[in-house]
Amino acid sequence: xxxxxxxxxxxxxxxxxxxxxxxxxxxxxxxxxxxxxxxxxxxxxxxxxxxxxxxxxxxxxxxxxxxxxxxxxxxxxxxxxxxxxxxxxxxxxxxxxxxxxxxxxxxxxxxxxxxxxxxxxxxxxxxxxxxxxxxxxxxxxxxxxxxxxxxxxxxxxxxxxxxxxxxxxxxxxxxxxxxxxxxxxxxxxxxxxxxxxxxxxxxxxxxxxxxxxxxxxxxxxxxxxxxxxxxxxxxxxxxxxxxxxxxxxxxxxxxxxxxxxxxxxxxxxxxxxxxxxxxxxxxxxxxxxxxxxxxxxxxxxxxxxxxxxxxxxxxxxxxxxxxxxxxxxxxxxxxxxxxxxxxxxxxxxxxxx
Amino acid sequence: xxxxxxxxxxxxxxxxxxxxxxxxxxxxxxxxxxxxxxxxxxxxxxxxxxxxxxxxxxxxxxxxxxxxxxxxxxxxxxxxxxxxxxxxxxxxxxxxxxxxxxxxxxxxxxxxxxxxxxxxxxxxxxxxxxxxxxxxxxxxxxxxxxxxxxxxxxxxxxxxxxxxxxxxxxxxxxxxxxxxxxxxxxxxxxxxxxxxxxxxxxxxxxxxxxxxxxxxxxxxxxxxxxxxxxxxxxxxxxxxxxxxxxxxxxxxxxxxxxxxxxxxxxxxxxxxxxxxxxxxxxxxxxxxxxxxxxxxxxxxxxxxxxxxxxxxxxxxxxxxxxxxxxxxxxxxxxxxxxxxxxxxxxxxxxxxxxxxxxxxxxxxxxxxxxxxxxxxxxxxxxxxxxxxxxxxxxxxxxxxxxxxxxxxxxxxxxxxxxxxxxxxxxxxxxxxxxxxxxxxxxxxxxxxxxxxxxxxxxxxxxxxxxxxxxxxxxxxxxxxxxxxxxxxxxxxxxxxxxxxxxxxxxxxxxxxxxxxxxxx
Numbered sequence: 001x002x003x004x005x006x007x008x009x010x011x012x013x014x015x016x017x018x019x020x021x022x023x024x025x026x027x028x029x030x031x032x033x034x035x036x037x038x039x040x041x042x043x044x045x046x047x048x049x050x051x052x053x054x055x056x057x058x059x060x061x062x063x064x065x066x067x068x069x070x071x072x073x074x075x076x077x078x079x080x081x082x083x084x085x086x087x088x089x090x091x092x093x094x095x096x097x098x099x100x101x102x103x104x105x106x107x108x109x110x111x112x113x114x115x116x117x118x119x120x121x122x123x124x125x126x127x128x129x130x131x132x133x134x135x136x137x138x139x140x141x142x143x144x145x146x147x148x149x150x151x152x153x154x155x156x157x158x159x160x161x162x163x164x165x166x167x168x169x170x171x172x173x174x175x176x177x178x179x180x181x182x183x184x185x186x187x188x189x190x191x192x193x194x195x196x197x198x199x200x201x202x203x204x205x206x207x208x209x210x211x212x213x214x215x216x217x218x219x220x221x222x223x224x225x226x227x228x229x230x231x232x233x234x235x236x237x238x239x240x241x242x243x244x245x246x247x248x249x250x251x252x253x254x255x256x257x258x259x260x261x262x263x264x265x266x267x268x269x270x271x272x273x274x275x276x277x278x279x280x281x282x283x284x285x286x287x288x289x290x291x292x293x294x295x296x297x298x299x300x301x302x303x304x305x306x307x308x309x310x311x312x313x314x315x316x317x318x319x320x321x322x323x324x325x326x327x328x329x330x331x332x333x334x335x336x337x338x339x340x341x342x343x344x345x346x347x348x349x350x351x352x353x
Numbered sequence: 354x355x356x357x358x359x360x361x362x363x364x365x366x367x368x369x370x371x372x373x374x375x376x377x378x379x380x381x382x383x384x385x386x387x388x389x390x391x392x393x394x395x396x397x398x399x400x401x402x403x404x405x406x407x408x409x410x411x412x413x414x415x416x417x418x419x420x421x422x423x424x425x426x427x428x429x430x431x432x433x434x435x436x437x438x439x440x441x442x443x444x445x446x447x448x449x450x451x452x453x454x455x456x457x458x459x460x461x462x463x464x465x466x467x468x469x470x471x472x473x474x475x476x477x478x479x480x481x482x483x484x485x486x487x488x489x490x491x492x493x494x495x496x497x498x499x500x501x502x503x504x505x506x507x508x509x510x511x512x513x514x515x516x517x518x519x520x521x522x523x524x525x526x527x528x529x530x531x532x533x534x535x536x537x538x539x540x541x542x543x544x545x546x547x548x549x550x551x552x553x554x555x556x557x558x559x560x561x562x563x564x565x566x567x568x569x570x571x572x573x574x575x576x577x578x579x580x581x582x583x584x585x586x587x588x589x590x591x592x593x594x595x596x597x598x599x600x601x602x603x604x605x606x607x608x609x610x611x612x613x614x615x616x617x618x619x620x621x622x623x624x625x626x627x628x629x630x631x632x633x634x635x636x637x638x639x640x641x642x643x644x645x646x647x648x649x650x651x652x653x654x655x656x657x658x659x660x661x662x663x664x665x666x667x668x669x670x671x672x673x674x675x676x677x678x679x680x681x682x683x684x685x686x687x688x689x690x691x692x693x694x695x696x697x698x699x700x701x702x703x704x705x706x707x708x709x710x711x712x713x714x715x716x717x718x719x720x721x722x723x724x725x726x727x728x729x730x731x732x733x734x735x736x737x738x739x740x741x742x743x744x745x746x747x748x749x750x751x752x753x754x755x756x757x758x759x760x761x762x763x764x765x766x767x768x769x770x771x772x773x774x775x776x777x778x779x780x781x782x783x784x785x786x787x788x789x790x791x792x793x794x795x796x797x798x799x800x801x802x803x804x805x806x807x808x809x810x811x812x813x814x815x816x817x818x819x820x821x822x823x824x825x826x827x828x829x830x831x832x833x834x835x836x837x838x839x840x841x842x843x844x845x846x847x848x849x850x851x852x853x854x855x856x857x858x859x860x861x862x863x864x865x866x867x868x869x870x871x872x873x
C-alpha cells in the first residue's frame with residue numbers, strides 16, 4: 001500500500017481525502033450527541049417551558065434512571081452478553097428495602113429493624129448477587145445470556161411479588177422509634193441544588209468510564225466481546241470478566257430500584273417492568289454493538305439522554321402515549337440503521353487496502 | 354510502469370485464447386487507489402497465476418472479476434464482448450465463480466445444501482433434496498471426495514470443506530474459476546489432490562485464476578503468470594519464461610533472497626522444555642496426541658512438520674495451557690507443570706502465537722496498540738493503565754518487528770495479513786517469554802513479510818529464546834528450524850537435524866502412506 005510507512009519515519013502530511021474522511025468519521029461518531037442537540041433545540045423551540053430549571057430538574061431525574069441502567073449494562077453488552085433481568089432486579093431491590101424497612105427482619109418472632117444505610121447496602125448486594133447468578137449461569141453452565149437472564153427476569157419478578165404477596169410497601173419514610181428513617185433521601189435529596197440521583201448518575205458514569213477505558217478490566221471486557229477465543233488464548237480470565245460485568249449490571253439495577261422506591265416513598269413489586277428494554281435501547285442508541293466489543297460508556301450516557309429528552313419532550317408537547325411508543329421505536333431503528341451505514345463506510349475504507 | 358513482457362517464445366498464447374480480460378480497471382476508495390488501470394488477461398484452459406504481495410490489489414481485482422465489487426472505471430471483456438457484473442449472481446450466470454480464501458461454508462447445513470445454496474434445485478417451490486444430493490455426490494466424486502452429501506458441512510475437516518466449495522463451482526459448471534489461496538488451509542496430501550483436480554478441471558475446459566503465496570506450487574502448476582504490484586501489472590509471462598527470481602523481483606520491486614537457514618545455535622545447556630509421553634484425547638475419546646516426547650533448549654528452534662490433523666495445533670495448545678493433557682507430563686525448566694489455564698503457562702514464560710490469527714488472536718475492532726498490549730496490559734498499571742508507558746513499549750516493538758502501519762491507533766483489521774501476523778507475534782513477545790510457540794507462523798503472509806518474520810525469529814533465538822513452531826510448508830521448516838520433528842496422526846514419526854531434512858524425507862514421514870517420489 002502506498003500510504004503505509006514505518007512507524008519510525010516522519011508522518012506524511014494529511015491529504016485532503018484523509019481530512020474529509022476524519023471529519024466524516026467524527027460526525028458519525030458524534031451523531032448521537034448531534035441528535036441530542038437537535039432534540040433539545042426542537043423541544044425548546046416548541047414549548048417555552050422546556051428549558052426551565054424546574055423542568056430540567058425533572059428531566060434529569062428521569063434521565064438518571066435510564067442512564068444508571070444503561071451505564072451498568074453497557075459492560076455486559078460490551079463483553080458480548082445481554083442482561084434482561086435489569087427491571088426485575090430494580091423491582092426486587094426496592095421490595096427488599098421495603099420489607100426491611102416496614103416489616104423488619106424477624107428473629108424469634110420479633111421484628112428487628114436495620115438502619116436505612118444498611119438496608120440500602122443489603123438491597124444493593126442483592127442486586128449484585130442476582131448479577132453473579134446470571135454470570136455463573138452464563139459461564140459455568142454455558143446457558144446463553146439471553147435465556148439465562150430471561151430466566152432470572154421471571155424469578156426476580158416472582159420473588160419481588162412473593163416478598164409481600166403482591167402488596168405494595170407504603171411509607172418507606174421509616175420511624176424514628178425504629179431508628180430507620182432517612183431512606184427516601186436517596187431519591188429526594190438535593191445536593192447543591194441538584195437531585196441526589198443525578199449526582200449518583202454522574203459519579204457512576206464517571207467511574208464506569210474510568211473502568212472501561214483506563215483499566216485492565218476495561219480492556220479485557222472489550223477483548224472478550226470482540227473475540228472471546230483470542231481473549232482466552234491471551235490468558236484473560238474470560239469467565240471472571242463476564243461474571244463481573246453481570247455483577248456491575250445487577251448492582252446498578254438495584255440502585256435504580258432503590259432510587260425509585262425513595263422517590264415514591266413506597267415499594268411496588270411491579271416497579272421496573274420493561275426497564276431493561278429502555279436500557280438496551282439507550283446503549284444501542286449510543287453506538288454500542290449488541291455483538292459486543294464495540295461501543296463506549298459515554299455513548300450509553302448520551303443514548304440515555306436521548307431517550308429521556310425524547311420521552312419528556314413528547315409529553316410536554318402533548319403527544320399521546322401511544323404515539324410516543326411509536327416514535328421511540330422509530331428512533332431506535334433509525335439509530336441502528338445509521339450504525340450499520342457507518343460500519344459499511346468503515347469496511348469500505350478497510351477494503352481499500 | 355515497469356517492464357511488461359509479452360509472451361514471445363514457446364507455444365505462444367494468442368489473443369484469441371483470452372477468455373476474460375480486464376481493460377484499464379481502476380478502483381478507487383476514499384483516499385486510496387487500489388487498482389490503477391489494470392489489464393489482466395485470463396487464458397482459456399490455463400492456470401492463470403496471479404501473484405502479488407498482500408495489499409497489491411489482488412483481492413480487489415478478483416472481487417471485481419467475480420462481481421463482488423464494481424470498478425470505478427474500466428471494463429471487463431468476456432469472450433470478446435464487454436460485460437458488466439452487477440453482483441456475484443450476475444458473474445456466476447456468466448460462468449465466473451470464486452472460491453474464497455476464507456471459506457464461506459454454512460456449517461449447520463448439509464454438504465448438498467451448501468453446494469446449492471443460493472440456487473437450490475426446486476420443483477414448484479419445493480427444494481428437491483434427492484436431486485441435489487445426487488448432483489452433489491457426483492461433483493464430490495469428481496474431486497475424489499466420497500463424503501456423504503447429507504453430512505453437516507461444519508463437521509468436515511478444513512480441507513474437505515474447501516473441496517465442498519470447489520464442488521459448488523463444479524456442480525454449476527462454471528467456466529472460469531478463481532481460487533484465492535486455496536492451499537493455505539490444506540495438508541500436503543490434500544494439496545496434491547487439489548492439483549490433480551485442477552489438471553482435471555483444465556481438461557474439462559475450465560479456465561482457472563490461481564492466487565497463492567507458495568512459489569513452488571505456483572511454478573509447478575501455473576501456465577501463465579501475472580504479477581501485480583501496488584495496483585499495477587508489474588510483469589507477465591508464460592511458464593517457460595518465468596522462474597523464482599523473476600517472480601520475487603517483480604513482486605517486491607527488489608531482489609529478495611528468501612533462501613537461507615538459521616545459523617547454528619550454540620549449545621546452551623539444559624533442556625528448557627521436555628514432554629514425556631504427552632497424550633491428549635478429544636471429548637469423544639479419540640487420540641489426538643499419542644505419547645509425544647520432545648525437548649527443546651534455549652536458543653534452539655524446533656520445527657514440527659505436520660499436516661492438517663496431525664495434532665500439531667493440539668500439541669502447541671497443550672504446551673500453552675489452552676488444553677489439558679490426558680496423560681504424560683510437561684517439564685519446564687526441569688519442573689513438572691500442570692497448566693489449568695493459559696495464564697498459568699504465560700506466568701512461566703510460555704507464549705503462543707495461534708494458527709488462525711483472525712479466529713484466535715485478533716480483536717478486530719480494537720487498535721493495533723491495544724491488540725499488541727492485550728495479554729500483558731496489567732504490566733502498564735495494576736489499576737490504571739499508563740498510556741505513555743504502553744505506547745512507548747508498543748511502538749518500540751512495532752519498530753523492531755517492522756510493523757508497517759500509518760498509525761498504531763487504527764483498528765488492527767486495517768492491516769494486511771503479514772502485518773497482522775506481526776501484531777500477534779509482538780503481543781507474544783511483550784509477555785517476555787522464554788519459550789515461544791508458533792503455530793504456522795506465516796500462514797497467508799506474503800514473501801517479504803515472511804522474510805522479515807524469519808529474520809526476527811532467528812534474532813530472538815540467537816538471544817536465547819527457545820522457539821517451537823509447527824508448519825506444513827517444507828520450505829519453512831528447512832529455513833527456520835535447527836531440529837525437525839515430524840508429527841503424523843498425533844505421534845512423532847521422525848526426528849532429525851535440519852541438514853537431514855530433505856523434501857522427500859519430511860513429506861513421506863508426514864504423509865505416511867503417500868508413495869515416495871510421487872512429486873518431482
